[in-house]
Amino acid sequence: MNTTLRMPRRWERNGSRPAVPAGPGNLVFEDVTTSLGGREVVSHCSFALEPGRVTAMVGPSGCGKSTIAFLAAGYQRPSAGQVWLGEKLVRGPGPERLMVFQESALMPWMTVAENVMLGPRSRGAGGRESRRVAEAMLRRVGLEEFGGAYPTQLSGGMQRRAELARALVNEPEAMILDEPFRGLDAMTRGLMQEYLAELCEESSAATLFITTDIDEAILLADRLLIMTAAPTRVGQVIDVPLPRPRQRTAVLRDPRTHEIKQTALEALRVEATRQFTDQQEQEIRK
Amino acid sequence: MSRGAILRGALGILAFLALWELGARLDAPIVGVLPGPADVASSFAGLVGSGGYWESWLASGERVLWGFVAAMSVGVPFGLLLAINQRAKALLFPPFEILRPIPPLAWVPLSILFWPTQNLSIEFVIFLGAFYTVVLNVVGGAEQIDRRHVLVARSLGAGTWTVYRRVILPATLPSIATGAVVGMGITWEVVVAAELISGGGGANDGGGLGFLLWNAYQGGAIAQVIVCMISLGVAGYASSVVVRVLSERLMPWKEAR
Numbered sequence: 001m002n003t004t005l006r007m008p009r010r011w012e013r014n015g016s017r018p019a020v021p022a023g024p025g026n027l028v029f030e031d032v033t034t035s036l037g038g039r040e041v042v043s044h045c046s047f048a049l050e051p052g053r054v055t056a057m058v059g060p061s062g063c064g065k066s067t068i069a070f071l072a073a074g075y076q077r078p079s080a081g082q083v084w085l086g087e088k089l090v091r092g093p094g095p096e097r098l099m100v101f102q103e104s105a106l107m108p109w110m111t112v113a114e115n116v117m118l119g120p121r122s123r124g125a126g127g128r129e130s131r132r133v134a135e136a137m138l139r140r141v142g143l144e145e146f147g148g149a150y151p152t153q154l155s156g157g158m159q160r161r162a163e164l165a166r167a168l169v170n171e172p173e174a175m176i177l178d179e180p181f182r183g184l185d186a187m188t189r190g191l192m193q194e195y196l197a198e199l200c201e202e203s204s205a206a207t208l209f210i211t212t213d214i215d216e217a218i219l220l221a222d223r224l225l226i227m228t229a230a231p232t233r234v235g236q237v238i239d240v241p242l243p244r245p246r247q248r249t250a251v252l253r254d255p256r257t258h259e260i261k262q263t264a265l266e267a268l269r270v271e272a273t274r275q276f277t278d279q280q281e282q283e284i285r286k
Numbered sequence: 287m288s289r290g291a292i293l294r295g296a297l298g299i300l301a302f303l304a305l306w307e308l309g310a311r312l313d314a315p316i317v318g319v320l321p322g323p324a325d326v327a328s329s330f331a332g333l334v335g336s337g338g339y340w341e342s343w344l345a346s347g348e349r350v351l352w353g354f355v356a357a358m359s360v361g362v363p364f365g366l367l368l369a370i371n372q373r374a375k376a377l378l379f380p381p382f383e384i385l386r387p388i389p390p391l392a393w394v395p396l397s398i399l400f401w402p403t404q405n406l407s408i409e410f411v412i413f414l415g416a417f418y419t420v421v422l423n424v425v426g427g428a429e430q431i432d433r434r435h436v437l438v439a440r441s442l443g444a445g446t447w448t449v450y451r452r453v454i455l456p457a458t459l460p461s462i463a464t465g466a467v468v469g470m471g472i473t474w475e476v477v478v479a480a481e482l483i484s485g486g487g488g489a490n491d492g493g494g495l496g497f498l499l500w501n502a503y504q505g506g507a508i509a510q511v512i513v514c515m516i517s518l519g520v521a522g523y524a525s526s527v528v529v530r531v532l533s534e535r536l537m538p539w540k541e542a543r
Binding site for chain 1: 432435441
C-alpha cells in the first residue's frame with residue numbers, strides 16, 4: 001500500500017500535452033517549479049487529481065503547500081512546468097478550479113445568498129435563476145434559513161459551509177481546499193470534517209485538501225500526498241483504501257487506519273525535521 | 287440614547303449656560319466682556335425675524351453642499367485610481383503631496399481669478415479643503431483590501447468592472463465614509479473663513495453665516511456674533527449627522543452583528 005510516486009521526475013512529452021495521467025477532468029501538475037522572491041518554493045512537483053476523488057496534501061508547515069494551491073487556482077504561474085485541467089493548460093483563475101481559503105473569505109458586505117450568487121451572476125446568469133440555484137445550494141449545506149444574513153452573523157462553522165456553497169454552486173471541476181478548517185474549535189472542526197466527507201462523496205470534482213492534520217487527511221481522502229520540506233514536491237504517495245461513505249467510528253476502528261497513519265507520520269517526521277533545521281539555518285544566516 | 291443620558295446631557299448644557307450668565311453678570315475675566323445667554327437669546331429672536339439670517343444659512347449650506355459633493359465625486363475615483371494603479375500613483379501622488387499642505391485659504395486669491403462668480407470661488411476653496419482628506423482616506427482604505435476577496439471574485443468569473451463595483455468599492459466604503467465625515471467638518475471651517483475674506487455677497491443678499499458673523503462684529507453686535515457662532519456649530523453638527531446616517535444606510539453589514 002505504501003507506494004512511492006511512480007511518475008517519472010520529468011515526464012515524457014507527447015506534443016504539448018502531459019504524457020501520463022491525462023484523463024478528462026484531471027488536474028495535473030507536470031514537473032512544476034516555482035520561485036518566490038528568488039527562492040525556489042516548489043521544485044519539480046508532479047501529481048494528478050482525479051474527478052470524484054479526494055487527495056489530501058500533507059506536509060510540514062511553511063513547505064509551500066499554499067503556493068501549490070495558488071498555482072492550481074491559477075493565481076500564480078509556474079516558473080517551469082505546467083498545470084493542466086484535462087486538455088486545457090491553466091493560465092489564470094477560472095470558475096472551473098475554485099479555491100477555499102484558510103480563513104473566511106466571504107465578502108462581508110454581501111449577504112450569504114449574495115455571496116453564493118456572485119459566481120453565477122458574474123458569469124451573466126439572471127437574478128432569479130441565480131437566486132434559485134443559490135437557495136438550492138444553501139439548502140444542501142443546511143443554511144437555507146441564513147440566506148439573508150451577513151457573514152459576520154454566522155458562526156465559524158456556518159461561515160465555512162457558506163463558503164463551500166459559494167464554490168460548489170459553480171460546479172467546479174476541481175476544488176482546492178487550503179486548510180479550510182484552521183481556526184475552528186475542535187468540536188466544530190470534527191463536525192465540519194464529517195460534513196465535508198459527505199459533500200465530497202456526492203461531488204464529482206477533483207478535490208485537493210491541504211492540511212497538517214493526518215487524522216483529518218485519512219478521514220477525508222482517497223490518497224495522501226506527503227510533501228517534502230521546501231522547496232517542496234511530492235515525497236510519498238499513500239493510498240487510503242477505506243470504504244465509503246466514511247464514518248469516523250468505522251475509520252477509527254479499521255486497523256488499516258493505524259498502519260496508514262504510522263507510515264504517514266514517519267515520512268512526515270523526516271520532512272518536518274528537515275524543514276525546521278532549514279528554517280533555523282536561514283534565521284542564523286540572516 | 288437612554289433617558290438618563292439625555293437628562294445628564296441637558297443638565298450639562300444648562301450648567302454651562304448658568305456659568306456663562308453668571309460670569310457675564312459678575313464681570314469675570316474673559317467671559318465678562320460677553321453678553322450673557324439671555325441677551326444672545328433675544329438677539330437671536332430679533333435675527334430670526336429678519337430675512338438675512340435664514341438666507342445666510344441657505345447660502346453657506348449651499349456652498350458647503352456643492353464643495354463637498356465636488357470633493358467626493360472627484361476624490362473617491364481619484365483615490366481609487368491611486369490605490370489600484372501603481373503607474374498612476376507614481377505619476378500623480380508626488381504633485382498631490384506637494385499641493386496638499388497648502389492651506390485651502392491660501393487658494394482664495396487664485397480661486398477668485400479662476401472662477402467667474404464669487405460663489406464658485408468659495409465653493410472651489412471648500413472643495414480643496416475636503417478633497418485631500420477624502421483622497422487620503424480612500425487610498426488608505428483601498429490599499430488595505432483583503433486580496434483574497436479580489437482573487438475569489440476573479441475565480442468566480444468577475445470581470446474588471448464587477449471587481450471594482452462589487453468588491454473594491456464596498457470594501458473601501460468604510461474609509462470613504464470616514465473621509466466624508468472628516469471632510470464635512472473641514473468644509474464648515476473653510477466656508478466661514480472664505481466668506482470672511484471674500485466678503486460673501488452682502489448681508490441681505492445671502493452673504494453666508496461667516497459673512498454675517500464678521501458684519502456683526504464690525505457693527506459691534508457681539509450678541510449677534512455669538513448667535514452666528516452657535517448657528518455654525520449646529521450646522522456643522524447637523525451635516526456630520528446627515529453624512530453619518532447616510533453612510534450607515536450604505537453599509538447595512540456594519541450594523542448586522
